[in-house]
Amino acid sequence: MSKLKMLKFEAAALQQNGKSLIEELQRLGIAELYAIEDERLFRSKTAESTQIYESNISIVAQAMDTLSEYGIKCSNGMFSGRKELTKEQYNEKCSKINDYVKKAYKINELKKSIADSKAEIVRNETQLGSLKVWEKLDISMLGEATQNAVCFIGTLSGEYSRERLLSEVSQIIPEIKEYDVEIVCALKEITSVVVFCHKDCEKEVLGALRSLGFVPPTEASSKPVRQRIEECREKIRSLNVCVEQSQNTLRSMQNDVECLKFAFDYFTVKYEEYTNLSKAAFSQSSVVVCGYVPEKFSQKLVKTVEKCGGAAVLTEPEEDEDVPVVLSNNGFSEPVEGITEMYALPGKNDVDPSGIMAFFYYLLFGMMLSDAGYGVLMTIGSWFILKKTGVEGNMRKTMKMFFYCGISTTIWGALFGSWFGDIVQVICTNFLGYAQPPNIALWFEPIKDPIKLLLFSFVIGICHLFLGLVVFGVMQWKKGDKVSAILDTVPIMMTVLGAAPLAGSILAPGIPRIVMEIAKYLAIAGVVLIVLTNSRSSKNILARLGGGLYGLYNIASGYLSDILSYSRLLALGLATGSIGSVINMLGTMIQNPVLKAILLVVVFIVGHSLNMAINVLGAYVHTNRLQFVELFSKFYEGGGRAFQPLKFNTKFFKFKEENDNV
Amino acid sequence: MFSSGMAIAIIGAVLAALVAGIGSAKGVGMVGEAAAGVVAEDPSKFSKVLILQLLPGTQGLYGLLTTVLVLSQLGVLSGAPLNLTVAQGWAYFGACLPIMIVGYFSAIAQARAAVAGVGIVAKNPSQNGKAITMAAMVETYAILALLVSILVVNGLK
CATH class of the missing domain: 3.30.70.120 (Alpha-Beta Plaits)
Incomplete structure (x- = not known):
């Protein structure tokens, strides 16, 4: 505990x-x-070995990532536990560890080759694109000269026709006539041209072309263009086949996942061994x-x-040593250890709060969700996961927690007569011919008397807060500070117990006079005690009174807001039930009984799944809040280090x- | 067919779901944007940020809850509307104000806290419980507002 x-x-x-x-x-x-x-x-010095293990871990992890990219599941499911190995299996696998690493390397290489091939394909496609405009060129792209003539091959940006190009060139060099142009391909963005001219006017023609933005091809070669295009296409085709093959190989590596998993675990274990060495x-x-x-x-x-x-x-x-903390609780409190860890592990002077809060955790959760239908689903669902899957560790604790929370939710739901909202009442009035919806609440329906539930929530809250105070008192007592154990707890309890009926009578008149009288004196006595003893450490009588009054203010405002905070028990409980009822109402909006039944089933399944999800989350979050803020603040510090x-x-x-x- | 008191009451009831709903929609959207960035980097954090994203959604539900309570009490849902005076109508309108206004602002404030919480999950996923708790602190005030609305509506019966 x-x-x-x-x-x-x-x-x-x-x-x-x-x-x-x-x-x-x-x-x-x-x-x-x-x-x-x-x-x-x-x-x-083990740095070298640990580095090797570390890099092996990352190689294996990378390989597993690659496989999961190709649709092979490499991670454990949310609820599935680890697979058990016997010593023989373990030794056998250990002896093959080098093969496993090779497999990981192979997977990584395949991945790299796929990436390389893909890059190569892109390169070829770009080249293909740039060659496209030369497809109709039937001479070599180098533009070889003859004895008297030269030939320029290149591109101009924009679309040119032969006439336009000729006229633009002649505007720049009107005196020269010994040239001719041929358009190979004219596209909107680019035009490829071949220009012939006499050797004597080579410079002028080239100058004129340059001023129009003439650029010679970047990848000229003596091979005919058609052949080059064919080669490119062939290359892309074969690269695609390569990629396809490698991808198929990766996809077929289903059986190697186990090896990778083992290698990952093996190297993790080794890594930790050497780090500890x-x-x-x-x-x-x-x-x-x-x-x-x-x-x-x-x-x-x-x-x-x-x-x-x-x-x-x-x-x-x-x-003064930094001793690590490990919690150990019985089956009932163990599931909420995760909640304690979420806040902080107990520090040196703390007790483990898991056992203290477990009962209230389930109780408060159940009150907030308070729908028996949802409770039954939670109980069965978590029980199923616990029994049928090998779920381990924290997930197992969480499932156990939901199991107990589900039971509590079912009880509260039955007390308040809420089964999937008001589905029982809805079916009775809509399909079974009841004139009035039957009252199936074992206690009462909150929506009909919210004040009653509000007051009850405050009572639960006061019990919860007093539990925190009692734990604080016991801790002080054990530490030897018996004065604090009494004076820092009893006056507060007296004040709260006295003030509660006085405040409660505003909402619910009819509290017996005698109770009110006793409450009045109890509250006064509590207040006086707090004023007198709260700052007992100071010697000066006036400072002591001042400090006492200040302490009273702090305690009163603190406890008032703490207790009011428990009104969320009512609000969240009502929210679940009312929204559930709205869903059921939506499902019964048609008059025709057959259609109504069909609609109700559909709306019921969709609506209640959503409502349950949102309200389970809400109940979880707000139960945590009540534990962390209202309860833990009374006695718990935290700050421990996990073992x-x-x-x-x-x-x-x-x-x-x-x-x-x- | 409806009295003017009834009209005022219905406007109040509808605004409760409407305004609080807008607040929640904004809030859930804000957290969703932040969460999407985290999931893009690491899809395994999806479930953790999803919880944070859902948190500012409750105000819209509280608004809806108030609306349904008021409408059912007014007899609008059962098809037999009450005959309200103008003063009664305003009383119902007033009852809807807390969850309407506090719902709107708390949803957005909670979304801010949740967005910051998404940052916690991105850097240190094991601490998501603390991120949830911090965002949930804001919700207290929406719950108090809902409570006031419910108590007043109930008192008007």
Whole structure:
């Protein structure tokens, strides 16, 4: 029901056993090591090995990414756990680890070759595009000269006809006549031309063309253009085949996923082993490792160390040490450990709040969702996931939490008569001929008497807050501060208990006179006690009174807003039920009974799925808020560091001999 | 067929869903834009940012809830509308104001907090619980407003 007690251990063994000691500890999975700083001892340099493992991990991860791009699933499903391996299977796979890495390399190479081929295809396509305008050219693109004539081949930007080009050229060089042009291809953006002229006027003609923006082709070659185009197309075709082949190879690698997964886990384990090996310290002939271990596993640790031919000493950690925290709770409170972790792990002076809040967590969640239909679905759904899938770790805790929350929701829903909104009433009046909707609430329907539920929510809230106060009192008492344990809790409770009926009578008159009288004196007594004792540390009587009044103001405003905050129990509960009823109403808007039934089924399924999703989220978020802000603020600080034992920290496989201890 | 008091009450009821709905739509849209950026980088964070995106959506639901409560109490839904005086009509209108106005502004304020929360998820996905809690703090005031609206509507019965 709390944090596990941690011990510190120091273990020593012969130097040659260092690696096997770390391996055994990893297999055990119960100890967190820390690096030893001592100048008399030296640390082994494992940077090189860890780097190799790290790069292998990233190669394998990259290969898995590639495969998932080609539609092969490489990740675990949300609810599926790790696959179990026996020792023989493990050893067999270990011996093949090099093949597995080769497979990863092969996948990465295929991916690279696909990328390269694709780039090559793009290059060829660009070339093809630029050659297109030369397709009709039947001479070499180099524009070879004859004895008396030269030939310029190139492009002009814009669309030119032969006449236009001739006239523009003659405008620039009117005195020269010995040239001719031929348009090879005229497109809107570009025109390819061949220009012949006499050798004597080569310069002038070229100058005139240049001034029109004439550019010779960038990729001239003596090969005929048609042949080059054909070659390009052939190349693209063969590259496409290559890409297709590589992609098919990748798509067919379904069976290699297991190898990659194993390699990923294997290298992760090795990486952690070597990282931890670097935390150990060596002397000439011995090795020392230090760390933390939960007390209940400490004997196991000692035995393991002895098995490796060493010895271990267990000590209590020092007061100011940064001891890691691991929570351990019974089946009922364990599921909400995740909620505690979300806020912060308990610090040095904290108790584990999981056990304290578990009951209220389920209670408040149920009140906020408060629909028996949704509750039953949640209970069955989470039960199914827990039983039928191998879900592990935090997801398992969350599912268990939803299981209990579902039960609570069902109970509250039945009390308030809400089953999928008011579906029972709707069916009774619409299809079964009831004149009045039947009242199926075991207690009462909130929509008919919201004030009653509001007051009840405040009562629940006061109980929740008092629980926090009591925990605070007990903690102070145990710490030895008995004065604080009484004076910082009892007067507040007196004031709240006294003020509650007085305020409640505004909303619900009819509280017996005698209760009101007692409440009045209780509240006055509480207020006086708070004023007198709240700042008891100051010596000055006036400062003490002033501080007391200030404290009273803080406590009163704080508790008022805390209690009012529980009105969300009513608001969210009403929201679920009312929106559910609106959905059912939408489903029964047609008169024809057959069509009505069909419409109702469709609207029911779609509408209630949405409503349930939104309200489960709402109930979850606001239950967390009530725990974190209203309850935890009374006694909890947090700030602990999570215990991260050296273990087989795998993602896909579970090794049989590994312990499920922590 | 309707009294003018009824008309005022219906306008109030409709505005509750309308204004709060606009606020939620804006809010959910804002967070959605931020969330899309994160998902583009890392699709596995989708479920985490989706929760953040949904948070400012509740104000619209609270508006709808108030509308339905008022309409059902007025007999509009059952087809037998009450005969309200103008003063009664204004009373219903007033009852709708808290969730209408607070709903609108809190949805947008909550969306801002949620957008910042999306930033948390982008950098440190394990801390998304804290991002959710921070955004949920804003919702308290929408809930209080809803509560006031419900209490007043209930008191007018």
